[in-house]
Each structure stands twice: as C-alpha cells, then as structure tokens.
Amino acid sequence: MNAAKLNWLRAGVLGANDGIISVAVVLVSIVGVLSHDKLILVGISAIFAGAISMAIGEYISVSAQRDAEIANNSVEHTNPIHAAISSFASFVSGAIIPLLFAILFESAIAIAVAVIVALILTTAISVRVGRSKLGRQLLRNVVGGGVAMGLGVTLNALFGTF
Numbered sequence: 017m018n019a020a021k022l023n024w025l026r027a028g029v030l031g032a033n034d035g036i037i038s039v040a041v042v043l044v045s046i047v048g049v050l051s052h053d054k055l056i057l058v059g060i061s062a063i064f065a066g067a068i069s070m071a072i073g074e075y076i077s078v079s080a081q082r083d084a085e086i087a088n089n090s091v092e093h094t095n096p097i098h099a100a101i102s103s104f105a106s107f108v109s110g111a112i113i114p115l116l117f118a119i120l121f122e123s124a125i126a127i128a129v130a131v132i133v134a135l136i137l138t139t140a141i142s143v144r145v146g147r148s149k150l151g152r153q154l155l156r157n158v159v160g161g162g163v164a165m166g167l168g169v170t171l172n173a174l175f176g177t178f
Contacts, residue, residue, distance in 0.1 A: 022146075027099050029142045031070050031106025033135065037161050038066045038107075040114035040131045044124040045168035052122065059115040063108055071104035110134065124172065128165050135161045 042062040047055060078096035085093050117123075117130040135157040143150045 024098075024102060025142065025145050027074055027102045028106045029138055031067075031074075031103040032110035032138050033157060033161075034070060035063070035066060035107035035110030036113055036131055036134045036138070037164050039063055039111040040127055040161070041164050041168035043114050043118040043168075044127050044165050045171040047118055047122055047124050047127065047172070049172065052119075055118055055122065056115075059118055063111040063115065066111060067104045067107040070107045071100040074103035075100035110138070124165075124169055128162075131161055131165060132158055 039059060039062045043055070043059055046058060050058065075096045078094050078099040082094050082096060113130050113134045114127050117126045120126070136154065139150065139154045139157045142148070143153055
C-alpha cells in the first residue's frame with residue numbers, strides 16, 4: 017500500500033473513531049440532564065468543534081510532513097488540504113452516529129450500543145483496506161471507546177444534577 021493511501025486510511029479511520037468516541041462521551045455525560053433541545057445543541061457544537069480541531073491539526077501535521085519530504089527531495093508529497101478535508105468529513109460522519117441515537121432515544125445505553133457497533137464497523141473497514149488483522153484492532157477500538165464512555169457516564173453520575 018502506498019504512502020498516500022495509508023495517510024488517507026489513517027486520517028479517515030482516526031477522524032471517524034475520534035468523532036464517534038468524542039461526541040459519544042460528551043453526550044453520555046449530559047443525556048438525561050439537559051433538555052432535548054439543549055442536548056441537540058451540545059451535540060452539534062461538539063461535532064463542529066471536534067471536526068474543526070481535527071482538520072486544522074491534520075493540516076498542520078501533514079504540512080510538516082510535506083515540508084520534510086520536500087527537504088529530503090522525496091518524489092511523493094502528501095497533500096495537507098486533502099488530509100484536512102478527509103479528517104473533517106470523517107469526524108463528522110462518525111460523530112453523527114452518537115448524536116442521532118441521543119436524539120432518538122435520549123439514553124446512554126442506546127448511545128453506547130450505537131458506538132460499539134460503529135467502532136466495530138470502522139475497525140472492519142480499516143482492517144479490510146489496510147490488510148491487517150482484526151483481533152487487536154477490534155479490541156483496542158471497542159475497549160478504548162467503552163472506557164471513554166464509561167468515564168462520561170461516571171461524570172454524569174457524579175455531576176448529573178447541574
């Protein structure tokens with residue numbers, strides 16, 4: 017697999033997983049505490065804040081990588097604008113999943129189930145495109161997402177009376 021395809025895969029999977037997990041943690045920490053309208057507003061705000069952060073971070077890191085490639089007279093150059101757009105779009109596509117389940121069910125359990133399924137799907141896509149093994153990646157994604165959501169639920173339990 018060439019460097020451009022690996023960068024696309026990394027940015028896409030990282031963006032989607034980050035969107036899924038980041039927004040899910042925000043939502044499970046506030047679901048049941050805020051009104052339905054405020055839950056939606058917080059979810060949308062979390063999506064755009066995260067997507068913008070991912071895009072800018074990806075642009076900066078890929079620009080630095082490209083500068084190093086140019087300095088080393090590399091033939092192949094990465095494109096920071098493409099990487100930024102990919103990260104933004106991937107984050108939003110992943111983040112929509114927990115937001116939709118929060119809107120439809122207003123339940124931390126429903127959000128968690130949707131997130132686990134989404135993480136399984138992003139892992140399967142990553143494994144297929146990257147031609148790697150499923151086991152460790154699946155365990156890493158699902159456990160990592162579960163721990164993050166568990167921390168969000170803990171925050172809700174501790175401070176859920178705001």
